[in-house]
Amino acid sequence: MDSSAISSRSAVRQIARAAGTVMAAFLITQAIGLLRGILVYRVFGTSADLDSFNAANRVTELLYNLMAGGALGSAFIPTFTGLLAKEQRERAWKLASAVANLLLLGLTLVAALAMIFAPQVVRHGLYVLSPGESIGQEALTVALLRVMLPTVVIFGLSGLVMGILNANQRFWLPAIAPAMYSIGQILGVLLLPRELGINRLAWGALAGSLLHLLIQLPNLLKLGGGYTLTLGRGVAEVREVISLMGPRILGVAVVQLNFFVNTIIALSLPDGSVSSITLAFTWMMMPEVAIAQSVAVAAMPTFSTQVALGKLDDLRTSLASSLRGVLLLAMPATVGLILLRTPLIRVLYEGGSFTALSTEMVAWALLWYTAGLMGHSVLEVIVRAFYALHDTRTPVTVGVVAMSLNVAFSFAFSRLFSAWGWMPHGGLALANSLATFLEMSTLVILLRRRLNGLGGSTVPRALLLGGLGSLAMGLTVWGWLSLTAALPEVVRLVGGAAAGVAIYGAVMLALRVPELNSVLAALRRRMKRKQG
Numbered sequence: 001m002d003s004s005a006i007s008s009r010s011a012v013r014q015i016a017r018a019a020g021t022v023m024a025a026f027l028i029t030q031a032i033g034l035l036r037g038i039l040v041y042r043v044f045g046t047s048a049d050l051d052s053f054n055a056a057n058r059v060t061e062l063l064y065n066l067m068a069g070g071a072l073g074s075a076f077i078p079t080f081t082g083l084l085a086k087e088q089r090e091r092a093w094k095l096a097s098a099v100a101n102l103l104l105l106g107l108t109l110v111a112a113l114a115m116i117f118a119p120q121v122v123r124h125g126l127y128v129l130s131p132g133e134s135i136g137q138e139a140l141t142v143a144l145l146r147v148m149l150p151t152v153v154i155f156g157l158s159g160l161v162m163g164i165l166n167a168n169q170r171f172w173l174p175a176i177a178p179a180m181y182s183i184g185q186i187l188g189v190l191l192l193p194r195e196l197g198i199n200r201l202a203w204g205a206l207a208g209s210l211l212h213l214l215i216q217l218p219n220l221l222k223l224g225g226g227y228t229l230t231l232g233r234g235v236a237e238v239r240e241v242i243s244l245m246g247p248r249i250l251g252v253a254v255v256q257l258n259f260f261v262n263t264i265i266a267l268s269l270p271d272g273s274v275s276s277i278t279l280a281f282t283w284m285m286m287p288e289v290a291i292a293q294s295v296a297v298a299a300m301p302t303f304s305t306q307v308a309l310g311k312l313d314d315l316r317t318s319l320a321s322s323l324r325g326v327l328l329l330a331m332p333a334t335v336g337l338i339l340l341r342t343p344l345i346r347v348l349y350e351g352g353s354f355t356a357l358s359t360e361m362v363a364w365a366l367l368w369y370t371a372g373l374m375g376h377s378v379l380e381v382i383v384r385a386f387y388a389l390h391d392t393r394t395p396v397t398v399g400v401v402a403m404s405l406n407v408a409f410s411f412a413f414s415r416l417f418s419a420w421g422w423m424p425h426g427g428l429a430l431a432n433s434l435a436t437f438l439e440m441s442t443l444v445i446l447l448r449r450r451l452n453g454l455g456g457s458t459v460p461r462a463l464l465l466g467g468l469g470s471l472a473m474g475l476t477v478w479g480w481l482s483l484t485a486a487l488p489e490v491v492r493l494v495g496g497a498a499a500g501v502a503i504y505g506a507v508m509l510a511l512r513v514p515e516l517n518s519v520l521a522a523l524r525r526r527m528k529r530k531q532g
Helices: 003-044 048-085 089-116 118-126 135-148 150-167 172-191 199-214 217-223 236-267 273-308 312-349 356-370 373-388 393-419 425-450 458-483 489-510 514-531
Strands: none
Touching: 003 048, 003 172, 003 273, 003 312, 048 089, 048 118, 048 135, 048 150, 048 199, 048 236, 048 273, 048 373, 089 118, 089 150, 089 236, 118 135, 118 236, 135 199, 150 172, 150 199, 150 217, 150 273, 172 199, 172 217, 172 273, 236 273, 236 393, 236 425, 273 312, 273 356, 273 373, 273 425, 312 356, 312 373, 312 458, 312 489, 356 425, 373 393, 373 425, 393 425, 458 489
């Protein structure tokens, strides 16, 4: 076996090990996020107050993602990793210092301006389709926004630390950090005086953002990198990061504009629409984070190193392996979530202020969001490959077109659903799924041409095998739900999930899916080592 083949297989194993670590952390994070969601929605329901919190939170997310979020992954990590791969450690840390200082200055300025002009942002932005309809709700949204604006600065620095750690193959604490954000909100709701109402959640979010940053600092200090008080003038890598950020910021702006438009439209729909699509989108993102983001986060440093060293054949192999793993997990997750969505929401959330109507609204949105789960999952990996190739322009251009369609779809589908007598907020979810599928399909075609293939027939074969398993799983779960209509919802939910997982696993085993055989072989080796 030649050295290139050995190198390629080693890279695939490295991604698999890192993805396993990230996935385990993400599962813990999702579990804590689930507890947070159950607490928040049982306390506040799908209420106007929670709509205000989610709307204010959307503004802080918009500012963070515009200034830092997307750019850190697409611009900083490939450049920083490339320097480490070439053993230019001092230069890499000087780049990190410059980016940290620029982020601190830029985000602080933006957050301060947003705090000053918060009433204008809320009235002429969030409530532009429903001006003056609820002055009290506007005032509450302004107050919540001002409490949460410092999170923009904190998350900017925390995101940079996350990128540095990932580039150094440190994945556990960055992946567990989002759990700290949820824990902050949980503590805010439970410990702060009830008289504060929804403000408890806002102060908890602020505390959670600090925990998000602080939990990563021990790993950062262990790396031993030096901090430099510099803005990076005259440093070529800083200019490279800025040049890569330019197109990416445009792409992030369009994506965030889409979320912003959805929030604006939902605020003009019946009360609870914003909270319903927020919870539904969160549930769609749970498997997407555990499956696709864990693989994508783990693969990004490896992709970047392979590009930096000119090993495009290895990149192709690593990318195909990552896509196969994502597809084989995303397909059954899509089928299971669609079929079990109503008992899932009812068992976990219904009670207190969360009514049967709340369950119906969330489950309706979740149906249409879950239709886009596979598109979101594949997109996570494909986009990372473009970033590793130092190409932010292509995914941004495609993303701009797709998200522009998303905005148009959002207006059209919400009105169409309303005309059909359906709950209109479901149209916002369908718009997101359709636009994401179009974006994913286009980028897959372009990357396949760029790399002269994506692993031959291995990816389509994984799609076929996963489809067969998902079909068998879907029929099993559907049959179970049909036969157990009289049983308690928790029994239907747990039994359906267990039956679905068992059938899918059995089909994959019968079809001799390589990825499953590799996992089983790794488990056998680990057991032998423990026995020895």
